Amino acid sequence: MSEFDEGLQERNPVVSLLLILVVVFIGFVVIGPIVGFVLSYPLFPGTLLEYANAIQNIPEHPELKLPLYILQGCATLIGLIIAPILFLKIERKKFLDFSKHQSVGITPLLITVFLVIAFMAVDSVFIQWNASIHFPDFLKGFEEWAREKEDVAEKVTKMLTHFDSMGEVMLAILVIAVLPAIGEELVFRGMIQNEFYRGTKNIHLSIWISAILFSAIHMQFFGFVPRMLLGALFGYLYHWSGRLSISILAHFVNNAFSVLGIYFSQRGYIDEDVVESTEALPWPGVLFATVVTLFLLYYFRKYYEPKESLS
Numbered sequence: 001m002s003e004f005d006e007g008l009q010e011r012n013p014v015v016s017l018l019l020i021l022v023v024v025f026i027g028f029v030v031i032g033p034i035v036g037f038v039l040s041y042p043l044f045p046g047t048l049l050e051y052a053n054a055i056q057n058i059p060e061h062p063e064l065k066l067p068l069y070i071l072q073g074c075a076t077l078i079g080l081i082i083a084p085i086l087f088l089k090i091e092r093k094k095f096l097d098f099s100k101h102q103s104v105g106i107t108p109l110l111i112t113v114f115l116v117i118a119f120m121a122v123d124s125v126f127i128q129w130n131a132s133i134h135f136p137d138f139l140k141g142f143e144e145w146a147r148e149k150e151d152v153a154e155k156v157t158k159m160l161t162h163f164d165s166m167g168e169v170m171l172a173i174l175v176i177a178v179l180p181a182i183g184e185e186l187v188f189r190g191m192i193q194n195e196f197y198r199g200t201k202n203i204h205l206s207i208w209i210s211a212i213l214f215s216a217i218h219m220q221f222f223g224f225v226p227r228m229l230l231g232a233l234f235g236y237l238y239h240w241s242g243r244l245s246i247s248i249l250a251h252f253v254n255n256a257f258s259v260l261g262i263y264f265s266q267r268g269y270i271d272e273d274v275v276e277s278t279e280a281l282p283w284p285g286v287l288f289a290t291v292v293t294l295f296l297l298y299y300f301r302k303y304y305e306p307k308e309s310l311s
Contacts, residue, residue: 013199020191023087028079036074040067059155068160073175080183084191098190098244108303112237112246115296116253119233121289124280126226131278133222146221153220161262169263177255185248188214188231189238207235230254240301 037051043066044051054061058068088094135143160176163169188210196206211231215224238247265272280286 013195017192017195017199020084020087020187020195023083024079024187026079027083028075031083032075032078033071035078036071039074040070043067043070059152059159062159065159065162068156069171069175073179076175076179076183080187081179084183084187098186098194099242104241104243104245108241108246108300109249111296111300111303112250113253115237115293115300116233116250117257118289118292118296119230120254120257121281121285122293123226123229125286126229127223127278128280130225131222150220150222161259163263163266169259172259173256176259177252180255181248181252184214185234185238185244185251189235189247190244193235193238203239207232207239210235236297237300240304242304 041048041051044054045063046054051067054064055071058064161172163172192213193206193210196209197203200206211228211234214231215228218227220227234247234250237250238244261270261275264270265275281289
C-alpha cells in the first residue's frame, strides 16, 4: 500500500474518487480548454468567431494544427497534471508519494521499454478485432454515432501528425507522449487505482476498473479493448514496482513510438500502410512478441518480488 492510501484513510474511497473525477473534469473539460483557447487564438488567421466555428469542424481546417496542439496541451497540463497536483496539495500529499523513494535501476527501465514495444505487437490482434466489431441491431444508432466519432478522430490525428518539420515532431511528442504519460498515469494509476484498491482491497479489480475508465475517457469505442489492455499493463507495472515513474515511462514509450513511427513513415523509412493499418501483425510475429511479453512480465515481477510489495 502506498503512502497515498495511508494518508486518506479518514475519507470514504467513493467520496475520494468522486472528488478526483470532479477535479479532473473541471480542469480537463472546462478550465484547460478555455486557457488553451485564449492562448491559441493569436495563432489562428481569422476572427474569434471564425476560430470558434472552425473548432466545430476541425478536419476541414488544416490551419488549426498548431492551435489544436496548444488546446490539447493546455487541457492535459491543467486537467491531468496541475489540477490533480493542487488537489493533492490540499490533501497534504505530494506527487512523489505515489512511488517508493528508492532509486530506479537501469534494468527495470530497459525491461519496461522492450516490454511495451513487444506488447504493441500483441495488442495489434485486439486492435484489428476491436476495429471490425459490429453491435447488435438495437444498438445500430450507437454504432453509427461511434463510427462517425472514430472517423473524425482519425482525420484530426492525421492532420496533427502530418509533420512539416522536426519542430512539429518535438511538439507532438510533448503533447501526445510526455504530458499524457505524466498526467494520465498520475490520475488513473496513482490516484484512481490506489483509491479503488483502498476501497476493495483487491488489486486486480482495481487495476482493471482503472484501465476501463482510462480507455473510456478517450471516447474511441473501436479502440476500447486494446487501450484498456494497455491501461492494465501500466497498472500492473506500477503495482509490481511501486513506482509511478515506471508506468509513466511505459505510457511515454507507447505514445512516442507511435508518433515516431508516423514521422519515419512520412520520411519513407517505414511503409506507411504498416503504421496506419489496423490489421494484426503476421501470426509468427505476434506469437514471438507474445512469448517475449510474457517472459519480460515474469522477469519484471521477479525483479521486484524480493522487495516490499504494494499490497
